[in-house]
Amino acid sequence: xxxxxxxxxxxVTKGRAERLEENxxxxxxDGYRLYPIDILVEVKKTIRGEISGTxxxxxxxWTEGKTxxxxxxxxxHTTN
Amino acid sequence: xxxxxxxxxxxVTKGRAERLEENxxxxxxDGYRLYPIDILVEVKKTIRGEISGTxxxxxxxWTEGKTxxxxxxxxxHTTN
Amino acid sequence: xxxxxxxxxxxVTKGRAERLEENxxxxxxDGYRLYPIDILVEVKKTIRGEISGTxxxxxxxWTEGKTxxxxxxxxxHTTN
Amino acid sequence: xxxxxxxxxxxVTKGRAERLEENxxxxxxDGYRLYPIDILVEVKKTIRGEISGTxxxxxxxWTEGKTxxxxxxxxxHTTN
Numbered sequence: 001x002x003x004x005x006x007x008x009x010x011x012v013t014k015g016r017a018e019r020l021e022e023n024x025x026x027x028x029x030d031g032y033r034l035y036p037i038d039i040l041v042e043v044k045k046t047i048r049g050e051i052s053g054t055x056x057x058x059x060x061x062w063t064e065g066k067t068x069x070x071x072x073x074x075x076x077h078t079t080n
Numbered sequence: 081x082x083x084x085x086x087x088x089x090x091x092v093t094k095g096r097a098e099r100l101e102e103n104x105x106x107x108x109x110d111g112y113r114l115y116p117i118d119i120l121v122e123v124k125k126t127i128r129g130e131i132s133g134t135x136x137x138x139x140x141x142w143t144e145g146k147t148x149x150x151x152x153x154x155x156x157h158t159t160n
Numbered sequence: 161x162x163x164x165x166x167x168x169x170x171x172v173t174k175g176r177a178e179r180l181e182e183n184x185x186x187x188x189x190d191g192y193r194l195y196p197i198d199i200l201v202e203v204k205k206t207i208r209g210e211i212s213g214t215x216x217x218x219x220x221x222w223t224e225g226k227t228x229x230x231x232x233x234x235x236x237h238t239t240n
Numbered sequence: 241x242x243x244x245x246x247x248x249x250x251x252v253t254k255g256r257a258e259r260l261e262e263n264x265x266x267x268x269x270d271g272y273r274l275y276p277i278d279i280l281v282e283v284k285k286t287i288r289g290e291i292s293g294t295x296x297x298x299x300x301x302w303t304e305g306k307t308x309x310x311x312x313x314x315x316x317h318t319t320n
Contacts, residue, residue, distance in 0.1 A: 002086035002087050002088040002089070002113060002276070002279075003086065003087040003276045003277060003278065003279055004084065004085075004086050004087075005084075005085055005086070005087055006082035006083065006084050006085070007082050007083040007084075007085055007167075007194065007196050008082040009082070009169040009170075009196055009199075009201070010169075032277060033082060034167065034194075034274070036167050036169055036242075036243045037243060037272060037302055037303075038243065038305075039169075039242075039243055041169070058303060058304075059301065059302065059303040060301070060302040060303075061299065061300070061301045061302075062277055062299065062300040062301075063277075063298060063299040063300075063310075064298075065278075070303075082196075083196045083197060083198065083199055087247075087274065087276050089249040089250075089276055089279075089281070090249075112197060114194070114247065114274075116162075116163045116247050116249055117163060117192060117222055117223075118163065118225075119162075119163055119249075121249070138223060138224075139221065139222065139223040140221070140222040140223075141219065141220070141221045141222075142197055142219065142220040142221075143197075143218060143219040143220075143230075144218075145198075150223075162246035162247050162248040162249070162273060163246065163247040164244065164245075164246050164247075165244075165245055165246070165247055166242035166243065166244050166245070167242050167243040167244075167245055168242040168243075169242070193242060
């Protein structure tokens with residue numbers, strides 16, 4: 001039996017990101033997920049939604065069936 | 081949406097490995113699975129079974145929701 | 161000792177993609193690389209270059225220290 | 241540019257594991273490393289050494305170019 005994981009290429013917040021500091025956020029996701037760390041990734045609110053910003057993941061934690069991301073939001077694409 | 085994959089640390093044949101040549105075998109598994117290539121891995125018939133041999137994976141192919149392994153069986157643990 | 165691999169989130173061709181059929185291409189890269197398969201990825205000529213298209217990877221092969229991608233180019237962003 | 245990582249199938253302590261509690265240990269490794277979490281893995285002191293025990297990884301953290309494992313040592317193979 002192997003270990004299920006999911007390869008993710010962007011951050012999808014579903015509005016659940018928690019602000020830790022100025023531009024530092026934490027996001028908890030179900031399951032073990034592989035994210036690119038230290039490089040730029042796109043941030044979206046929903047999978048099919050528009051890109052809402054660019055971030056750099058600073059920390060990935062896997063424990064108890066969850067993935068906890070800590071990321072720095074570098075730019076925000078606001079659409080009015 | 082991410083891409084589901086499974087991290088595997090050994091080969092579990094379930095008796096479905098196909099011999100290609102002398103000690104070269106091919107095994108098709110469902111889903112996309114990550115296996116260590118070029119290094120020694122254990123081979124088992126069933127997940128909870130005993131180790132039946134040692135192999136070196138020479139090729140991993142991912143396509144159409146399947147993983148195809150080509151591996152060299154290096155030693156066989158026979159139990160009579 | 162582990163197995164080195166590289167997580168890639170987009171296809172960088174460096175002008176070395178080989179056309180197999182109409183919109184089907186093959187690209188050989190050094191090392192074992194993990195790419196998202198079956199989902200949309202961006203295609204670039206160079207790492208820091210502009211996005212030149214969108215593709216869907218149909219096959220990933222790992223063998224002899226190389227990664228061979230077969231991908232379908234879905235759209236091309238031409239800039240004149 | 242991708243993100244380098246290393247697929248590991250066992251824990252190699254090099255004598256640097258730190259005891260946190262009774263049978264709970266922490267180990268810091270260089271680089272980002274993929275380990276199977278929640279399933280049984282072998283523990284060794286050195287890559288080519290004998291198996292010194294069996295463990296279950298409870299937490300994997302990736303940050304600042306390091307991987308920090310928290311694991312439960314389940315059995316110890318002592319050789320006198």
